[in-house]
Amino acid sequence: MKELLNKWYKNHALVYKILLFLSTTLFIVYLFPKTGKFRFSFEKGKPWQSENLYAPFNFAIKKAQEEIESERLEVENNASVYFDLNTEVKDLVLSEYLKKFNQTFKDTLDLNTNESSLYKKGRSFVDLLYSNGILDTDYNYPNTKPVVLVSSNTIEKQLQYEDLIEIGQLRQRLDDHFSESPSADRNKIISLFFDIIKPNITLNESLTQNALEEELSQISQTRGSIDKDQLIISKGQVVEDEEYIVLNSLKSEYESQVWNTANYNWVLVAYTLLVALALLMLLLFLRKYRMEVFLNNTKVTFIFFNVVIMILLTTLVISYNSQYIYVVPLCILPLVLKAFFDARLGLFAHVLTVLLLGFIVPNSYEYMFLQIIAGIVTILTVSELYKRANLFISVGQITLIYIIAYFAFFVIQEGQVTSLKWETFGLFILCGLATLFVQPLIYIYEKVFGLVSDVSLLELSDTNTKLLKELSNKAPGTFHHSLNVANLAEASANEIGANAMLVRVGALYHDIGKMKNPTYFTENQSTGINPHDELSNRESARVIVNHVIKGIEIAKKHNLPDRVIDFIRTHHGTSMVYYFYMKEKAENEDLKLEDYSYPGPKPFSKETAILMMCDSVEAASKSLKEPTTTKINDFVESIIDKQMENGQFLNANITFKEIQSIKKVLKHKLANIYHLRIEYPE
Structure with a gap:
């Protein structure tokens, strides 16, 4: 276990x-989607590219969406509208009519009210109004719209919308009906009817909607069918409207209905x-x-x-x-x-x-x-x-x-x-x-x-960040060295197509470990006092090597991305602190190489390899006395060739051609730094 x-x-x-x-x-x-995929491709108006296609099974021809929409529109136009009919309203209106008529015309009529011609005319008008019914409002349906009158869930009458009377038509109908009556009587009777007339028809929305949905549900989604083994389309035949509909029907049926468990x-x-x-x-x-x-x-x-x-x-x-x-x-x-x-x-x-x-x-x-x-x-x-x-x-x-x-x-x-x-x-x-x-x-x-992009790298490249400010205050020489290395590394990265922003940021932070013991590094020794004089060669080498470990600790404490910390780890690779090693070797030949070597790892990318080259060249260039173009060229070649001989770039995906390009950039940059003029032949 x-x-x-x-x-x-x-x-x-x-x-x-x-x-x-x-x-x-x-x-x-x-x-x-958990269905099969139709294996043929086709386009409307284009020839059928595959072999003759026969129906693999019986299937119905689905109507085109436009055809279905046309049928839906036709059903909606012809569908009946259902109205509720109140049969009691007419009796109430007749009773009110008799009462109002007696009150209005009692002094002007000699005959019995029931036998009055005006009364009979009004009575016939009530019958006319309620023969079909009066709407409670104007619904703006077409005149030919079918209408069904329902009373107590029983169909009373079927007619067209124009057969019903709208409230807005009442005045015109009164004028037409009593046009031959005396003017005084006509005005009174019209006023009387406006007081007593009541609508007896109201729209039944739920019944109308249910009836419409029932009719719409009866619309067939298909028209005709194709039998199994029937030829659907021949090779080279143009996919016209009818063939396109049939093929779409087959595709839909194939992808949706033929699949069992x-x-x-x-x-x-x-x-x-x-x-x-x-x-x-x-x-x-x-x-x-x-x-x-x-x-x-x-x-x-x-x-x-x-x-x-x-x-x-x-x-x-x-x-x-x-x-x-x-x-x-x-x-x-x-x-x-x-x-x-x-x-x-x-x-x-x-x-x-x-x-x-x-x-x-x-x-x-x-x-x-x-x-x-x-x-x-x-x-x-x-x-x-x-x-x-x-x-x-x-x-x-x-x-x-x-x-x-x-x-x-x-x-x-x-x-x-x-x-x-x-x-x-x-x-x-x-x-x-x-x-x-x-x-x-x-x-x-x-x-x-926890990843890092070029946007974050841009923020880290700002020399006003807290960590770089601290580096410039505690180890100004190291900070200046880092800036020079960053410029050299960025130019080299641009030359070979590497990530220039990443290598610049890595160069700015690669020596932050020197903040722990800044005076032990020559670039920060401004007083002329060298603390290494009081240490053994082994102890001095340990202090120098430890700036990598200290740098990793500081970087992690300040939450620097791993891509940046990689530069701190690898900028010396597994190289040796050569000065103290040779100094100790002159006094004692029994040495352990690991005591004078950096822990590594070796550079494992173009960017980390570029930093190793630029860091070594920039640091060593300070020792050049009376630099010339020839001296700088030999100097750059010597340092980088030595790193290659020691196998420092074996893990990096960098080519000899790219290394040569980097050498060229470094030579040119160093020549500019030392303000060298081109040596013209005499």
Whole structure:
């Protein structure tokens, strides 16, 4: 059991990567749709590229969305409107009419009221009004709109909307009906009716809506069917409207209805294999080309996390509305990975993410082409992300590439531009604006994952930071030396295409350990007193070597990033404190090399190798007496060649050609520092 635990502990980093790989794979597969994917691609108005297609099973032909919408509109226009009819209102109005009529005309009529012609005319008008009914308000339905009158859940009458009387029509109907009556009687009877008339019809909204929904539900989503083995389309045949509808029906049926439990499980297995294969390629890339990233579980987790976030956002948008697919700022992925790592890793992860999304997005080829091109443009254009203007310029270029590529695809598919969907361009602009969120996102990632980007490096390069201020106060000579090394290292990094900002920051902080015992280093000895005169050679060597250990302790105390601490660890590699070693060797030949050697490790990147060269050359250049161009050239060659002979650059991915370029830069810079003129031949 103990051996098993020890074995697990020794391989815990690998175990973690395996668990991360499996969990990421399963989560991505969980996000994917669990259906098969139609294996044929086709476009309306384009020839069918595959072999003759026969129906693999019986399926119904689905109506086009426009056809369904047309039928829905027709049903809505012809659907009946249900009104509640109050049959008691008419009796109440007649009773009120008799009462009001007797009160109004009792002095002017000689005959019995019931036999009065005016009364009978009014009585017939009431019958006319309530023959169909009076609406409680104007509903603005078309005159031909079917109407159903309902009383006590019983249909009383079916008619058209124009057969009902609106309140606004009452005055006109009164004038027409009593047009032949004497003027005085007409005004009185009209006034009487305005007092007694009451509406008896009100809209029944719930019944109307239920009836409409029932009729809409009866609309068929299909028209006709295709039998198994029936020829759907021949090779080379143009996909016209009818063929396009049939093919879409087959695709929809294939992806949604033909999958039983066994099919579902096979699809799940297939998705898992493909996703696992893509993520495995990412891990293998890290292991082969970015070993320092592969060995750091935090960085591997960070890369996988960003890939998953992009897939999650895209699947959420697709589930909501696939038309907004281009709003997802997928180019944030290469931007972030380039900011923390490098362009090659950023592009590789971006391409793999786009390939995975090709399973679930509509028009997958168009989507993948646009996103890969945009990712390439992102990598090519974005440099020095800490400069705000650069980010805005790059986002503008990315948006422009999106628009140009989409326009080209649309013209290829449609053959014209009149029906161009301009709103899609708006989606690309929104995508560009969302991409600007990468700046605060980088800051959040730095805090959560403990990483460092060029933005943080820019802040650390400020010589007014607390730590560099302390260095300048306690060890002014070391501070001046660090500034000179930073300038040399930055110029060298720019020459060979290394990270100039990173190497500059590393140079500024590489000697902070000298703050503990500043007077033990010659650049800080302004009084002429050398404390090493009171120490043995071994003790002096230990003091010199310990400035690396002290520097690491100070850096960790001030929360400097690991990328910066790496420069403190490696700027002397495993070299020797040669002066005290040779001094002791002259007196005592029985020496231990480790007592006079730095603990290492050796430089393991271009940037750390550059710092070792520049630090050694700048420090040793102070010993040059009456420097000339020839002396400087030989001096630089001698120091760097010695470091190469000692194998200090074996772990760094730096070439001989790049080292020669760095030598050239150092020679030129030192010549400028010592104000040397070019030696012209006599």
